[in-house]
Amino acid sequence: MLEKSAAGYAFLQRKVKEHVGIDLAMYKDRQMMRRLTGYLQRHNLPSFYALGRLIERDPDALRALREFLTINVTEFFRNPASFETLKSRVLPELARVGEPLRIWSAGTANGAEAYSLAILLEELRLGPEHRIMATDIDQGALDEARTGIYGPMHLKEVSDARRRLFFEAVGEETWRIRPGVAARVAFRRHDLLRDPYPSPTHLILCRNVVIYFTEEAKERIYLGFARSLVPGGYLLVGGTESILRPARFGLESAGPFLYRRTEVAV
């Protein structure tokens, strides 16, 4: 039987802050407690206290917990320059073709990436026929995404003007994306390593997801993305994820961390 007292959680919070350097107070308690409860079960630990004590003395356990805690890390407009490029160049160019755009945020985590895209569509006054699919393997992250509620940690890159226009306050430091903006995004569970890829798509964002994968898995994923994209469609990757020799996937470089699907069949 797991012991999950508030005092035990507070003890773990202190230990995590001290040893992992992550302030769990910046995460929503209920969700974080639910995730950590699953973690306790998987590691056969009886309580939050036990986990707190373990990370104090066992460097491997400490590393594993850090990895677990950071794997879903995301925020609105992460890598702002990439979103600038999407807004000023990529989305207007794609919209000129005149088809309803299908945009895919793959490995979206808690939805901040997908809603950032929705904000860009609003700002560019692109109609509701342009849609965003947001997928992730982690059902817990998708549940969080659907609430559309975020704290200061996720909103650092959101200007006051954007916050006023596209969010509503739900608490002193908590904000919910407005329903009209949220309606542009459909969330769905999808495993990039197992499930068929949606197609056709015009723009795919897959950032800070494949860093944890083998080369072989990455190649399969990039090929899958290239096949999903229409010719002239774009793939945006994360700030540490440049694709080597993109031509082998039918992709060409189109700017920092940005690739364009060529006409070549793959």
Ligand SMILES: C[S@@+](CC[C@H](N)C(=O)[O-])C[C@H]1O[C@@H](n2cnc3c(N)ncnc32)[C@H](O)[C@@H]1O
């Ligand atoms: C660090 S987050 C990236 C979030 C967002 N793309 C960003 O850059 O801010 C990585 C996400 O990839 C998801 N992920 C890991 N393996 C996956 C897989 N096989 N298929 C789909 N998503 C996966 C994780 O659940 C996690 O939410």
